[in-house]
Amino acid sequence: MEPNPDLKITLIGAGTIGLSFAAFHLNHLPSPSHLTIFDTRPDAARHVFENLPKFYSSSDTLPNLFEIKVVDSLEDAVKDADIIQESGPENLPFKQELWREVEKYAKKDGLLWSSTSGIPASQQCQDMVDRSRLLVVHPYNPPHIMPLLELVPSPSTSATVIERTRDFWAKRGRVPIHIKKEVTGFVANRLAFALLRESIHLVNEGVVTVKELDEIVQSSMGPRWAVAGPFKSYHAGGGPGGLEGFFANIGGTVQDCWTDSGQVNVGDGWEGKVFSEAKEAYGVVDTAERDTITRRVLEVIDEEKANKKV
Template sequence: MESGKDLRITLIGAGTIGLSFAALHLSHLPASSHLTIYDTRPDAEQYIRDNLPKFFSKASLPRSTSDVKIATSLHDAVSDADIIQESGPENLPIKQDLWAQVEKHAPKDALLWSSTSGILASQQAQKMQDPTRLLVVHPYNPPHLMPLLELVPSPSTSETAIRRTQDFWRARHRVPIHIHQETTGFVANRLAFALLREAIHLVDANVVSVAELDRIVESSMGPRWAVAGPFKSYHAGGGPAGLEGFFNNIGDTVQGCWSDAGNVNIGDGWEDKVFAQAREVYGTVDIAERDRITRRLLDVLEGERGKKTL
């Protein structure tokens, strides 16, 4: 069903993540399929018509955004959907109430996905009659560009729902990773926020500035990790002995860094300093430039990796 014709996808929420997912779905939906968006803002239709095209370059708009149906009620939005994906506020009571309502009106075999950044599926599903249908599909921002999707089921989520979700995203050349246990922040954000915490510590301790730290990441681990993750990178760094050799060679330095890692917390007083530097250096970040460069980088990586199969 998910890869066939007449696929009906409903997106709930037309914020940045919701519209980014809309752009992704429009890029892959066949002409016979349908995309519906439901959002509670009073000017939802005009807002979506004005902002959705911004997620495409002029040459890459695959279908007219006028093909998107803007639903005016939750019932109309979900009553005949094959996939229902919410990108609403990060508010547990709102999500719990939403899924209880969706469940009443959606087809019994519809896939139910949450794009939350941190609210577990087991928490969201507490008011549902059938929690086996719901799982988190957490994107890495912006999802219309970034390949990763973390699939985070609750202990109740069915294997069928997980498998159907994986099949859907693989058919669209994304990277759906099944996260085997619910954990705060899932995996990608835990890794990113660990680096962010140490970055804040180093800036707050006057070891480096915000701009200098960003240049360090952009000129070292940034491009390296685009090619290989930390395990593969350090396995290569250990030479013929691999990861074990790496730790044998510089394990003392690694442990020294771990032991000396900054223990910063929100509210500790670093905020004024770090936020002021970020404002001074970057002002308002040019998101279009970020996305353009990211797209080119991902195209190069896909091309290089594709050579391995030739």
């Protein structure tokens, strides 16, 4: 339950990310009436009430969604909110104008978060009077299930905003990570896209198919990375010598792979082969099945960590 019974949250944008965040917040707020959603589409209320239930599993208790305030005025949406979280289009002029307007009506101590996948806070806040207020809070999709939140401040973002944001998510069982510098794509996507690039290279070169590559990841590094990231994994792989021992043993092979890594770029011509294989292998992916299994994996990890503490 919400540690602060008076907390009010406003979400700007009712797309996939916005509604996923709504599902998360509804599980913690004392009442759905503490959640406000602002979206510019003319059928915003119908869209929210029809699509938000899709973010709950069959075993979840669905809150009374009709208590959510869906409004068509930005001022009404933000004026009483303690937290304003934006998940709008990935468009810089849109976000700059939005935060300029939000700042006019929001509480002076309200937290202002952007869920952008790649537009840094330093660019979004250019038209704001107080640039210290804005913080990128980048989720890993879908945020109502995945624990990670990347907190990516601009050089102007205040330390207090970062700390209050980190405290908010930590108290709700999430994993907020303070990213120390603005960098293209932040961290999680850079790691994921590095693997994606090498995957495309291997498929395009005829080494494996799309489906085979996915099976390799799912039956090797995928399960391992759920409990230990790259550094911990290879530190363990080095035995008593740790990461240093690992590189002493097979550093040459590591370097050979780095040297030979795939130098593919968007538009190089690989798209037809890779896209067609993906479509043939998967058609339209059942994200509900993906989310159910992911949720269970995370539950098992939490259970094992709890057992270890006992």
